[in-house]
Amino acid sequence: MSDGFPEVRYADADGVSIAYSVRGTGPIDLVRVPGVMTGILASMVDPVISAHYEDLVRFTRLILLDRRGLGMSDPLVAGGAPPLEQQVEDILAVMDTVGSRQATLYAGVGAGQVALLFAAMHPHRVSRIILNSSWAWLFRADDYPFGPDPAEVDQIRAVMRAKWGNVDDPWAAAFAAPSRNNDPGFRRVLARVQQVSANPAAAVASTFTIDDDVRAILPLVQAPTLVLCGAGRDPEDEMSGAAHSRFLAEHIPGATLTMFPGGDSYFGADTPAIGALIEEFLTGTRPAPVSDRILAAVMFTDIVASTERLVQLGDQQWRAQLDRHDAMTRAQLQRFRGREINTTGDGFLAAFDGPARAVRCAQAIVDGAHQLGIDIRAAVHVGECEVRGDNVAGIAVHIGARVLALADAGEVLTTSTVRDRRRFRHHLHRSRYTHAQRRTRRMGDTRRQHMSDVLRSGVQKEPAAPSCSRRSATCSAGGRAAISDAVDSAEKAYDG
Numbered sequence: 001m002s003d004g005f006p007e008v009r010y011a012d013a014d015g016v017s018i019a020y021s022v023r024g025t026g027p028i029d030l031v032r033v034p035g036v037m038t039g040i041l042a043s044m045v046d047p048v049i050s051a052h053y054e055d056l057v058r059f060t061r062l063i064l065l066d067r068r069g070l071g072m073s074d075p076l077v078a079g080g081a082p083p084l085e086q087q088v089e090d091i092l093a094v095m096d097t098v099g100s101r102q103a104t105l106y107a108g109v110g111a112g113q114v115a116l117l118f119a120a121m122h123p124h125r126v127s128r129i130i131l132n133s134s135w136a137w138l139f140r141a142d143d144y145p146f147g148p149d150p151a152e153v154d155q156i157r158a159v160m161r162a163k164w165g166n167v168d169d170p171w172a173a174a175f176a177a178p179s180r181n182n183d184p185g186f187r188r189v190l191a192r193v194q195q196v197s198a199n200p201a202a203a204v205a206s207t208f209t210i211d212d213d214v215r216a217i218l219p220l221v222q223a224p225t226l227v228l229c230g231a232g233r234d235p236e237d238e239m240s241g242a243a244h245s246r247f248l249a250e251h252i253p254g255a256t257l258t259m260f261p262g263g264d265s266y267f268g269a270d271t272p273a274i275g276a277l278i279e280e281f282l283t284g285t286r287p288a289p290v291s292d293r294i295l296a297a298v299m300f301t302d303i304v305a306s307t308e309r310l311v312q313l314g315d316q317q318w319r320a321q322l323d324r325h326d327a328m329t330r331a332q333l334q335r336f337r338g339r340e341i342n343t344t345g346d347g348f349l350a351a352f353d354g355p356a357r358a359v360r361c362a363q364a365i366v367d368g369a370h371q372l373g374i375d376i377r378a379a380v381h382v383g384e385c386e387v388r389g390d391n392v393a394g395i396a397v398h399i400g401a402r403v404l405a406l407a408d409a410g411e412v413l414t415t416s417t418v419r420d421r422r423r424f425r426h427h428l429h430r431s432r433y434t435h436a437q438r439r440t441r442r443m444g445d446t447r448r449q450h451m452s453d454v455l456r457s458g459v460q461k462e463p464a465a466p467s468c469s470r471r472s473a474t475c476s477a478g479g480r481a482a483i484s485d486a487v488d489s490a491e492k493a494y495d496g
Contacts, residue, residue, distance in 0.1 A: 006040055006064075008072060013093035019072035020065040020094045024057025028127075028282050029103035031063045031091060033118075035111040036203050037266070039071035040064045041196040046189050047398050048180075048267040054393070055275040059283055063103065065094050070198045070206060081206040084214070088118045095125065104128040104282060105223075109265050110207060112136070112248070113214045120220040129221070130278055132228040133265035135244035136251070137213040146243040150210055157204045164200040167191040171203075172266070178232070179262055179269035190266075218251040225255040226281045228274060232263030256281075296385045297358035298396055299338065300404040301329065301365055302347035304375040321372065322346065328368040336361035341392055347376075349400075351392050355382045355414075362412045370410070379404035380414045 010017040021040045032038060043049040056062050068090050069076035076082065082090075091114070095103060104127050107115035112134025119126045139150045148156060163171035170191040173181075180186040198206065229245035242259070249257035258277055262270040280286050303309070303325065310318045329348055333340055336357040338350040352358040362378035369376045381403060383396025399415065407413040 006044070008040060009097075011065075011090075011094045011097035013068070013090045016068055016074045016090070018065055018068060018074075018090045018094055020063060020098070022098055023053060023062045023064070024060055026057060026060040026062075028060045029063060029095075029100040030056060030060035030282070031095065031100070031103045031105050032065070033091065033105050033107040033111040033115045034065055034067040034070070035108050036067075036070065036206050037193055037197050038108055038111070039066045039197040041071060042193045045192040045196055046267060047395070048271055049193075052267060052271050052275055055272070056278065059279055060104075061100075063094065063098060063100065065091065067206065069202050071196070076202065076205070081209050081212075084114055084117050084212055085121075087114045088121055091118060092122065092125070101125070102127045104130065106130040106132075106278070107134055108132045109134065113212050116214050116221060116252075117217060119223050120214075120217040123220075123222045126223045128282065129223050129225040130228065130281065131225065131245070131248060132274065133230070133245070134227075134248065136215045136218060136248055138208065138244075139210060144215070144247075146241065146247065153208050153210060156208055160207065161200045161204045164198075164203050165191050165195040170194055176266035177264040177268035179264050215247075215251070218248070219253060221252045221255075224281075225252045226277070227252070227255055227257045228277065229257070229259055230263040230265065230270060231259040231261055293384055293386055293394075295382070296392065296396070297352040297355040297380055297382045298341075298385065298392065298400045299350045299352065299358045299362050299378060299380045300347065300400050301362065301376050301378045302344070302404055302407075303369075304377055304409040306346040309374070321374065324372055325369060325374055325376075328372065329365050332361050332364045332368060336364070341390070347404075349392075349397070351385070355380060359412060359414060366410060366412060375409040377404065377407035377409055378412045379407055380412065382415070 006021040006023070008019050008021050010019055012018075019040060038049075043053050053062060053064075066073040067087060068074065068082045073090075091105075095101075102125055105115040105118060107130065109132075112131045113136065115129055115131065115134075116136065119129055135147070137144060138147045139153070140147045141150075160171050163169055163173075165171075167188055170187055171194065173187050173190055176190070177186070194203065197203070225248075227245050227249045229242050231242070245257060249255045260270045260273050260277065262268065264270050276286060309321075313321065325346075326343070330340065332338075333348075333350055336352070338352045338358065338361050341349045341351055343349075350358075350361070352361070358380045362380055366376055366378060379400055381396055381400040383399065384394060385392040385396050386394040403413050403415060
């Protein structure tokens, strides 16, 4: 998920405002042709989309936009999806606004027809085309034995409208990303993506349009085209099965069909591989490692109720108190050999070589802030991080941020990370830090050093062996479930 709201601007398309956002400064312009679930805000909700876009901006200038009638673009004046020709002109308006004379068009489910028509109408504006799980026409016909029966379209739309944005059972949850089906948080993530992308009526109106058939223009496409499809797609999947992709590759001159191993048509476990294929297609080389990956402890801190304190103290006094807080925090980071990564105005992100120093530092900051009359909360997580210059990124950072959001004032909330072959399992421990009394529970001879297992001031760790007799800090069943869901959702969404 993005750390902040994207910088959104608007292009004028014959009096209609089309929302767009530009990320990165790479030498290749890459236009993300919008589908119904790939709008600008989707990357703020789904960490897999966010990671994919971060990967793309290493070598492109990524241009995102919301389709007319969806997301932050102007709504439709009348019912029904805008014609494909109108969507082409909307993309052209955005490209003109951002000064893109020629771009690669990257389309996924439900967006391929627009990309293909754009390439046929404006060949000089298209350098390359990427089609992932796309089609020239969705519905079955005598000369096109793929896709659903057109007679079923009303039933399909009714199901889509009933399930769109449903947090318990969102539309397409069963087939969009099979690699994420075992993630208990995926359905909620998918529902939120749908909610920020379109309301149910607009989503249905923009999908399953029988008249959108671009098969006849495929021979007119001149740009080099990469057609992507999951080899593991269910052959009976009528929406994004491999048959649609093979048809595209066979009828677009010079197109290349590349099958990736999995079966996702939405973002999932195959997304990093798709990113590598896109980079090779656009740059001619397979992606080389661009960042070091290290095992590190990340610590987040945050001032609780900072807005209320600002109102209570006023700007000048609050600024002075913040300065004292920042100076104290940096002193503790230096004391415990932590590295300041970033500040959030009223909090810090720092990295440590080991979890023990990270938690001791967090507790020292909580104590120091209390002496300044400030309540803070903190979170520590250990995991694999990507080092990008002076910054750190990756799933460990996402998990740490989510855990921080669940901590209360005066708490240091940590995860206990245990290696289990291919993945980490997380068991969260919540301890209420008391300033009046500090107690250290010891485990005697059985005390062990584990990743993220720390024992100080009520921050407890699970026994290292069955013989250890300890009472672990706990929170309510609902609270632990919420914390566990947050971590599992972030991890599985990122790892697929």
